[in-house]
Amino acid sequence: MEADRTDRVRDFGFADADDAPIPYLQRVREYYSALGYGAPYEWAHYADVPFVRLAKPLALCRIALITTAAPYRADKGDQGSGAPYNAAAKFYEVYSGDTAFDHDLCISHVAIDRAHTTGEDQGTYFPLSALRRAREEGLIGALAPRFHGAPTNRSHRATLEVDCPELVRRCLDDHADAAILVPNCPVCHQTMSLAARGLEAQAIATVIMGSAKDIVEYIGVPRFLFCDFPLGNSAGRPNDQASQDFTLKLALALLETAPAARTTVQSPLRWSASPEWKLDYCNIARLSPEEISKRRAAFDAQKSIARELRQSR
Numbered sequence: 464m465e466a467d468r469t470d471r472v473r474d475f476g477f478a479d480a481d482d483a484p485i486p487y488l489q490r491v492r493e494y495y496s497a498l499g500y501g502a503p504y505e506w507a508h509y510a511d512v513p514f515v516r517l518a519k520p521l522a523l524c525r526i527a528l529i530t531t532a533a534p535y536r537a538d539k540g541d542q543g544s545g546a547p548y549n550a551a552a553k554f555y556e557v558y559s560g561d562t563a564f565d566h567d568l569c570i571s572h573v574a575i576d577r578a579h580t581t582g583e584d585q586g587t588y589f590p591l592s593a594l595r596r597a598r599e600e601g602l603i604g605a606l607a608p609r610f611h612g613a614p615t616n617r618s619h620r621a622t623l624e625v626d627c628p629e630l631v632r633r634c635l636d637d638h639a640d641a642a643i644l645v646p647n648c649p650v651c652h653q654t655m656s657l658a659a660r661g662l663e664a665q666a667i668a669t670v671i672m673g674s675a676k677d678i679v680e681y682i683g684v685p686r687f688l689f690c691d692f693p694l695g696n697s698a699g700r701p702n703d704q705a706s707q708d709f710t711l712k713l714a715l716a717l718l719e720t721a722p723a724a725r726t727t728v729q730s731p732l733r734w735s736a737s738p739e740w741k742l743d744y745c746n747i748a749r750l751s752p753e754e755i756s757k758r759r760a761a762f763d764a765q766k767s768i769a770r771e772l773r774q775s776r
Contacts, residue, residue: 482738484676484691487649487745494745498759507619507653509683513663514724517641521719527607527639527667529630529658531615531651532568532589534558544583546571550765555616555776557629559609562591566610573615573648575695579740584701588647590672593698593711602715607637613644613658615651622654627661634667641668641718643711645697649675656682670718672697672710676727686721688714689729693740699732706732 492503517524535542539552552572560566568589570582586592591610597603611633616622634642642662644655652675659669663685670686673679674697679687690697690710699707710730717728734740743749750758 479738481741483741484689485741485744486677487652487675488677488681490745490747491649493747497747497750497755498762504617506678507657507682509660512683512685512724513660514685514721515663515666515668517668517719518666519640521603521641521715522601523604524640525605525607525638526594526603527634527637527642528562528589528591528594528610529613529634529642529644529655530568530589530610531573531613531645531647531654532570532585533572533612534560535567535569542569542571545577545581547577548572548574548761548765550769551772553615553769553772554612555614555773557614557626557633558612559633560612562594562606562608562610566591568612570647570695573651575647576693576740576744578743579693579734580695580701582695586704586707587696587698587701588645590643590645590698590707590711593704593707594643596708597711597715602712604640607634607639609633609637613654615648615654617650619657622657623661626654627658630658631661631665631667634662635665639667641670643714643718644669644671646671646673646675647695647697649678649694652678653682655679656684659684659686668718670714670721672714676729680725680727683725685724685726686717687727688717689727690732691729692732692734694744696734700734 533552533554540549542552549571611630614626644659646652646655652673655671656679662669672688674690674692674694676689699710
């Protein structure tokens with residue numbers, strides 16, 4: 464069978480069978496079950512999806528940026544390039560920042576693909592600089608005065624009843640015509656999908672730039688630009704401005720031209736020639752019993768930190 468597969472790749476130019484979007488829903492379910500966490504998490508899922516077209520040409524629109532990245536805080540431990548998962552750096556309320564200034568935002572608090580990326584370049588997960596360049600090119604009319612940070616919360620109720628309405632309120636206050644939402648981890652993709660639905664219901668057009676295709680499409684969103692890169696790189700390749708600008712331009716084109724809800728466009732950019740990296744994230748089949756036990760202990764410790772933070776609010 465393996466020989467037949469190799470022949471097809473060689474003779475017909477087929478891609479490797481593993482060169483497909485990572486099945487995050489399945490991987491995450493099997494991973495946490497193997498770690499001993501009981502019943503699998505139930506992801507949000509909708510049949511109907513709100514959809515609103517841009518009310519004016521993109522070149523006249525004011526664009527809001529929504530992120531799940533966290534502001535750097537010196538008292539919260541390692542949050543820099545290559546930092547391990549750091550629950551102490553989490554935030555639990557929507558925050559905003561001035562788009563006229565640069566910001567030090569980090570993604571150590573969420574489950575990015577640490578085996579294949581480091582979070583070293585903010586442009587891969589927070590495309591503020593790319594949006595400024597798009598504005599200078601006349602591709603968009605203006606940036607909203609603030610960007611907004613969305614907490615990554617597993618609770619559907621907290622996300623839908625607290626965080627999403629607050630994000631919508633702030634975007635309305637900023638007179639945003641449209642919003643670009645950039646998630647990082649699996650649950651971040653759910654948060655941004657739910658936020659996009661709330662924004663569309665209030666006549667703010669949205670596009671999600673993300674890397675977890677199955678999660679976003681399972682939930683149901685208006686527009687989705689799928690970047691088939693390791694989690695933490697939804698806005699382009701690290702230290703590659705051309706990649707980041709290209710990725711943003713794809714998202715802007717989708718924002719303007721999507722014909723209906725549930726429109727997905729896949730970026731043609733590839734992370735590497737080999738799809739081997741796709742086999743690692745939360746893949747229980749690649750972990751020894753000893754590694755599974757080690758990860759359970761580490762995750763329990765981080766859960767305890769997060770619990771204390773929530774209780775101290």
